Amino acid sequence: xxxERCTKxxxxxxxxxxxxxxNNDATRSRHHPxxxxxxxxxxxxxRDGKSxxxxxxxxxxxxxxxxxxxxxxxxxxxRREHLASRxxxxxxxxxxxxGCIRLKATVAPENKLSIDFHQARGxxxxxxxxxxxxxxxxVVFLAEI
Numbered sequence: 811x812x813x814e815r816c817t818k819x820x821x822x823x824x825x826x827x828x829x830x831x832x833n834n835d836a837t838r839s840r841h842h843p844x845x846x847x848x849x850x851x852x853x854x855x856x857r858d859g860k861s862x863x864x865x866x867x868x869x870x871x872x873x874x875x876x877x878x879x880x881x882x883x884x885x886x887x888x889r890r891e892h893l894a895s896r897x898x899x900x901x902x903x904x905x906x907x908x909g910c911i912r913l914k915a916t917v918a919p920e921n922k923l924s925i926d927f928h929q930a931r932g933x934x935x936x937x938x939x940x941x942x943x944x945x946x947x948x949v950v951f952l953a954e955i
Contacts (some may be wrong), residue, residue: 811863811893815901816853820848821908823862824855824883824939831865836918840881842868852877861885864893868901870908874902876954879915884947890917894927906955916941916948925949 821843824831845867846852856864864884871878872897879901884893902913917924919937929935933951941948
């Protein structure tokens with residue numbers, strides 16, 4: 811399975827099959843079409859035939875210069891195949907080629923699976939109160955690349 815750019819059709823497929831990736835709709839509002847319509851060269855999918863096995867939505871913050879992973883998810887049928895790590899590595903290569911010196915991701919404090927994933931990648935971690943608005947804390951992960 812190869813990594814490819816995420817298209818609008820892929821994005822729509824993901825939204826139509828949201829429950830195959832997520833346990834609830836808590837992150838659905840964070841899936842904004844800007845990631846494929848405007849930032850599409852930093853959004854990626856891994857396909858399994860006509861379905862999406864995993865995806866990553868990211869962007870390059872050139873002022874920082876930081877590669878930011880906004881969202882990464884793996885279809886339940888493909889968990890434990892290291893697809894999220896493959897997507898991260900692909901994104902890091904792209905970010906580095908574009909002059910980024912660090913990688914950043916944020917995670918809701920209750921998302922233990924994602925926290926474990928980022929810690930296993932060796933990223934530093936800090937919980938920041940009100941990061942995403944009043945009363946909305948986030949665990950912020952950083953890594954030099």
